[in-house]
Structure formats: structure tokens, C-alpha cells
Amino acid sequence: xxxxxxxxxxxxxxxxxxxxxxxxxxxxxxxxxxxxxxxxxxxxxxxxxxxxxxxxxxxxxxxxxxxxxxxxxxxxxxxxxxxxxxxxxxxxxxxxxx
Numbered sequence: 001x002x003x004x005x006x007x008x009x010x011x012x013x014x015x016x017x018x019x020x021x022x023x024x025x026x027x028x029x030x031x032x033x034x035x036x037x038x039x040x041x042x043x044x045x046x047x048x049x050x051x052x053x054x055x056x057x058x059x060x061x062x063x064x065x066x067x068x069x070x071x072x073x074x075x076x077x078x079x080x081x082x083x084x085x086x087x088x089x090x091x092x093x094x095x096x097x098x
Contacts, residue, residue, distance in 0.1 A: 005098040012091035019084045023077055025050050030073040051076075 029047040037044040055072040058064060064072040 001098055005095045008091055008098070009095045012088050012095070015091070016084060016088045019080050019088070022050075023080055026073050026077055026080075 025047060029051045032044060032047060039045070051073070054076050055064075055070075058072045058075050062075065064070050064075065
């Protein structure tokens with residue numbers, strides 16, 4: 001039973017870390033758009049490749065541009081925070097129950 005508890009706890013911690021890293025990627029990509037980056041810069045291309053598919057998915061279901069401001073990054077960050085607070089805490093609670 002302790003092996004399963006340790007495995008679930010490690011899984012929860014890894015999920016928490018991945019969510020936090022992706023939130024920072026979104027924040028950095030959003031900040032970069034304010035300075036009109038060079039689209040051929042490899043870092044800019046990586047950031048946009050990591051974020052644009054998620055933004056496109058959100059934009060397919062929710063209008064995200066209000067007054068010229070795109071709120072897709074905010075929606076994604078809030079969704080990730082919800083997943084982090086709900087799923088990860090649920091996994092940690094499961095570990096404590098084991």
C-alpha cells in the first residue's frame with residue numbers, strides 16, 4: 001500500500017510541476033507579444049508553438065477578444081489553476097487516505 005501511495009504522491013507532484021511550468025510559459029508568451037518579437041526567433045517560435053494550440057482550442061468555443069485584448073491566456077491560466085487546485089489536491093488527499 002505504501003508503494004501505491006508513494007507512486008500517487010509522485011504523480012501528483014509531477015503534475016503540479018508541469019502545470020506551473022506551463023503557466024509560466026503562457027505568462028512569458030503573453031508578455032512577449034507586447035514588444036512585437038521577431039517571429040523568426042527560435043525562442044519566440046517555441047513559445048508560440050507551445051501556446052497557440054491551446055489558445056485555438058479555447059477560441060473555438062469561447063470568444064476571447066474583448067476591446068482588442070485577447071483573454072485566452074487568462075482563461076487557460078485560470079483553467080490550469082483549477083486543475084492544479086482540484087486534481088492535484090485530490091491526488092494528495094487520496095495518498096493520505098491510503
